Amino acid sequence: MTSLHKVGGLGLVAKLNEQENALRRSELKFSLAFKAAADGIAITRLADGTLIDVNNSYARIAGYTREELIGKTTLEIGMWLHSQDRDQMLARLAAEGAIRDLEITVRKRDGEIWVGLLAAEAMEYDGERCIVAIWHDITERKAAEEKLKLQNEYLFTLHETALALLERRDVHDLLEAILRRAGKLVGTSNAFIDLADEKSETLELIVGAGMYAKEAGYRVQFGEGLSGRVFQSTKPLLVNNYAEWEGRSTAPRTARLQSIMGVPLFAAGKTIGVLGVSNPETRQEFGPQELDQLCRFGELASIALDNAYLHQAAQNELEQRKIAEKELRYINVHDSLTGLYNRARFEEKLCCVADGQAMSAIIICDVDGLKLINDSMGHQRGDALLIAAADILRQAVPADAFCARIGGDEFAIILSEQVEGNAEAVCQMIRQLVEERNLCDPNLPLSISTGYATRSERDISMAQLFKDADDLMYREKLHRSQSVRSTIVGAMQKALEARDFITEGHGERMQSLAVALGEVAGLSKRELGELSLSAQFHDIGKVGIPDRILFKPGPLTQQEYSEMKRHCEIGHRIALSTPDLAPIAKYILHHHEWWNGQGYPMGLKGNDIPLECRILAIVDAYDAMTSNRPYRQALTHKQAIAELKNCSGKQFDPRLTAIFVGQNDFV
Known part of the structure; x- marks a missing residue:
């Protein structure tokens, strides 16, 4: 029993030891695993x-x-x-x-x-x-994920930006969109876009955000500051510690800049400006990553701008084409000088009225004396008269009337569904407006002859109606032509005296001197009357000479002198157009001929020059020499007489010169 008991005890101990060893081994393994x-x-x-x-x-x-x-x-x-x-x-x-x-x-x-x-x-x-x-x-993994997330967000932003920018067509709207998205992309609210002005070689700030929001219009020269350098080099630029940068701007707003970068913008194959962003000193600096992002964005923005400019150019071309087509349609049916309808449109209107209306009236108007104005004062003054006439017709006719210029000095008015009394009322209104206009501008009087015809029966053709109105107008024109021309010439003479202080009293002095010399020379009473009239109107042709020549304070150039000599021919035409002056037309033409044949306009010589013209030449020269001129002071009587003697036989008739010099009692 005892032995067996011992043996059993030993086995239990051994088992316990084994378990303890196993536990120690397990603890050791755990400890090693825990630590490692x-x-x-x-x-x-x-x-x-x-x-x-x-x-x-x-x-x-x-x-x-x-x-x-x-x-x-x-x-x-x-x-x-x-x-x-x-x-x-x-x-x-x-x-x-x-x-x-x-x-x-x-x-x-x-x-x-x-x-x-x-x-x-x-x-x-x-x-x-x-x-x-x-x-x-997991710090590295999270950093990689964050980087990937940012990259994905960046790519997404670029994609969305590309779509958003490409859809924009208005350039200014596009620039503002580029500005907002650029700042958001690199994490700043301070952004600007400068566009180039090639003419002034400057970059102008067009749109700005943040610290640039109120700086539209600010300019820098090409090559100046960050924008100028980016534009000139066409390469991106990043500047940190801006205050120490050698190319920094001295503008007050740059004083608090820490970091700034810019990239070029392109369109139509060339650099057009700069996109820039910045951070003040209290913010972080930009790095290569932000610069790369801005460069990529700048490329997208340039594509969008190129598209927008192309679209704008196409729109402008389309708009210009529409304007040109509209102008062409307008020119096809309107008179270029007066803006009234032209002859072609008038004839179309006649056909329409003939086909569709039972009653109509035609008024024919003609500007009196236009040829005289054109020949004497130039077509520019004649055009002014035509424009004034057109304005009067616009005021005189009803709103639904048709008014056209159908010839050089002729106008026509179509009154649809009008009775004769209304046509007469329009003519009366035209006459009244002409009178009012001439009171305001008496220097260039306007006269309009009118005639009208009405149609109440369809069997009367429009051509016949037009002829009837034209005949009536022509009769009125013939009846008043002489008085109109006289009025115009009288107005010309008054206008010349009013604008030319040199001629003030010149006509009267000329008359007195010429008549006195003519009496001694043996002219008849009729001839003396024509001589007196010639002295008064001999310079009427100067109304057609430009003021720059007539009042030039120094000697005339050869070309200016040639222009001045035309006043004889202009005066001749004016005189021929007026019965009262027609008898003296030849005297006005030849009063600058010289005794030796070196005068103008015909180069007549000696006695071939009308006697009246030889007299006018002497007294005209004497009065001119003894009167002040813009380029010289008046000569004394003695000096003027000496000059006449010196030119006797050359410019002046020697016999008449001797008479003039010897008769001191009338000089």
Whole structure:
């Protein structure tokens, strides 16, 4: 019994020893695994959060030694960056008894890291309720994920931006969209777009945001500052520590800049401007990544701008084409000078009236004396008279009337469904408006002859109606032609005297001198009357000479002198157009002929020159010499007589010159 008992006891001891050895081996293995594990393992007392044990990996993750951590609470080492993370973990342990896959940020000794809680479980450890947790450093993975996320967001932003920008057609609207998206892309609210002005070689700030919001119109020269250098080089540029940059601008707004970068914008195959962004000194600096993003964005923006400019050019071309077509349609049916309908449109209108209306009236108007105005004062003055006539017709006719210029000085009015009394009323209104106009501008009087005809029966053709109205107008024109021409010539003479201070009193002095000399020369009473009239109107042709020549303060050039000599021919035409002046037309033409044949306009010589003209030449020269001129002072009587003697036989008739000089009683 005793032996067996001993034997049994020994077996139990051996079994216990074996179990103890196995437990030690297991503990050793656990200890080795605990210490050598790549992931961090921590055993924390649940009651107060004290770290009972941690392995080397956990200590490395936390940035401490094992000795510094064991015995400390997680609160003491400040592990929990966010208290809600700890509360969340404890709540899940209480509810679930274990946790899998929890990612949080924790504080380590020298910063913050991302960790992943692979597993955490509440269990008994050395008789205490503890939490065994396995941690894994996932900072690099999270950084890679964040980078990938940012890259995805960047690509998405570029894609969305490309779609948004390409849809925009208004250039200014597009520029503002580019500005907003560029700032958002690189994380700043300060952005600007400068566009080039090739003529002034400057870049102008067109749109701006943030610190540039109120700087529209600000300009920099090509090559100046960041924008100028980017534009000139056509390459992107990043400047950090702007205050130390050698190319910095001296503008007050740049004083607080820390970081700025810009990229070129292109359109139509050339650089058109610069897209720029900046950060003030209180913000972070830009880096190569932001510059690369801005460059990529700038490429998209350039494509969008190119499209917008092409669209704008196409729209402008289309608009210009529409305007040109409209102008062409207008020109086809309107008179270019007066803006009234033209002859072609008038004839079309006649056909329409003939086909569709039972009653109509035609008024024919003619501007009197237009040829005289054109020949004497030039077509520019004649055109002014035509424009004035057209304005009067517009005022005189009803709103539904048709008014056209159908010839050089002729106008026509079609009054649809009018009776004769209304046509007469329109003619009366025209006459009244002409009178009012001439009171305001007596220097260039306007006269309009009118005639009208009405149709009340369809069997009267429009051609016949037109002829009847034209005949009536012509009769009125013949009846008043002489008085109209006289009025025009009288107005010309008054206009010449009013604008030419040189001629003030010149006509009267000429008359007195010429008549006195003519009497001595033996002219008849009729001839003396014509001579007196010639002295008064000999310079009437100067109404057609430009003021720049007539009032030039110095000697005339050869070309100007040739223009001035035309006043004889102009005066001749004026005189021929007026019965009262027709007898003296030849005297006006030849009053600048010289005795030796070197005068103008015909180069007549000696006695071939009419006697009246030889007299006019002497007294005209004497009065001119003894009167002030813009380019010289008047000569004395003695000096003028000496000059006449000197030119006797050359410019002047020697016999008449001797008479004029010898008769001091009338000089």
